[in-house]
Amino acid sequence: xxxxxxxxxxxxxxxxxxxxxxxxxxxxxxxxxxxxxxxxxxxxxxxxxxxxxxxxxxxxxxxxxxxxxxxxxxxxxxxxxxxxxxxxxxxxxxxxxxxxxxxxxxxxxxxxxxxxxxxxxxxxxxxx
Amino acid sequence: xxxxxxxxxxxxxxxxxxxxxxxxxxxxxxxxxxxxxxxxxxxxxxxxxxxxxxxxxxxxxxxxxxxxxxxxxxxxxxxxxxxxxxxxxxxxxxxxxxxxxxxxxxxxxxxxxxxxxxxxxxxxxxxx
Numbered sequence: 001x002x003x004x005x006x007x008x009x010x011x012x013x014x015x016x017x018x019x020x021x022x023x024x025x026x027x028x029x030x031x032x033x034x035x036x037x038x039x040x041x042x043x044x045x046x047x048x049x050x051x052x053x054x055x056x057x058x059x060x061x062x063x064x065x066x067x068x069x070x071x072x073x074x075x076x077x078x079x080x081x082x083x084x085x086x087x088x089x090x091x092x093x094x095x096x097x098x099x100x101x102x103x104x105x106x107x108x109x110x111x112x113x114x115x116x117x118x119x120x121x122x123x124x125x126x127x128x
Numbered sequence: 129x130x131x132x133x134x135x136x137x138x139x140x141x142x143x144x145x146x147x148x149x150x151x152x153x154x155x156x157x158x159x160x161x162x163x164x165x166x167x168x169x170x171x172x173x174x175x176x177x178x179x180x181x182x183x184x185x186x187x188x189x190x191x192x193x194x195x196x197x198x199x200x201x202x203x204x205x206x207x208x209x210x211x212x213x214x215x216x217x218x219x220x221x222x223x224x225x226x227x228x229x230x231x232x233x234x235x236x237x238x239x240x241x242x243x244x245x246x247x248x249x250x251x252x253x254x255x256x
Contacts, residue, residue, distance in 0.1 A: 036238050068198050105237075106237070108235065108237075110162065110164050110165045
């Protein structure tokens with residue numbers, strides 16, 4: 001069984017519903033990117049980055065491979081192919097007692113995948 | 129409580145005991161690097177890469193931040209500082225019914241950390 005927050009996250013990935021994503025994030029949520037060290041603070045910035053990531057990664061090839069659940073956090077391992085580069089990564093998601101996401105961290109491998117994701121995210125954020 | 133394999137892994141990280149590590153790996157263990165796509169197959173190659181990673185990362189700054197446990201796998205989040213670069217990463221460890229590690233995958237962030245780890249691992253593997 002998925003924790004409530006993770007079940008809602010999976011529904012957002014399926015539906016591409018950005019308004020549902022805004023409702024799932026705490027006001028003071030922190031987004032940690034696979035590329036940049038500095039955390040992105042707050043719902044607006046987190047929505048911007050997660051929205052762009054969903055557009056970039058959530059093509060037909062995207063799938064979750066495995067999950068590990070804690071009391072107030074979970075790790076979701078995914079893979080996707082973007083422009084012929086296989087991107088393997090994890091989402092590390094933490095939430096509060098109100099079932100809102102308080103932290104969302106992404107790591108990807110290998111190096112080629114990080115470089116490709118960096119390039120595609122920059123393009124998506126510029127276009128948005 | 130830690131699964132048996134994870135408790136043994138933590139003991140190896142504490143003790144720097146490479147012979148205990150060899151005993152913890154299945155013959156056909158697969159190592160997946162944060163840098164390179166191609167998996168490294170078998171105990172000898174996995175020992176080589178994990179041994180080098182332990183030397184590079186396991187300085188006084190290394191610590192585990194969080195863990196998530198499944199039935200036959202776990203995710204361990206770590207951080208370490210190497211040459212002034214903060215390396216944040218996960219070990220994704222899978223094991224079999226004999227309590228031997230069958231897969232060990234590493235991802236790190238941010239991009240600067242991957243580049244630093246790549247550089248230090250190359251140096252360590254050349255020196256070994």
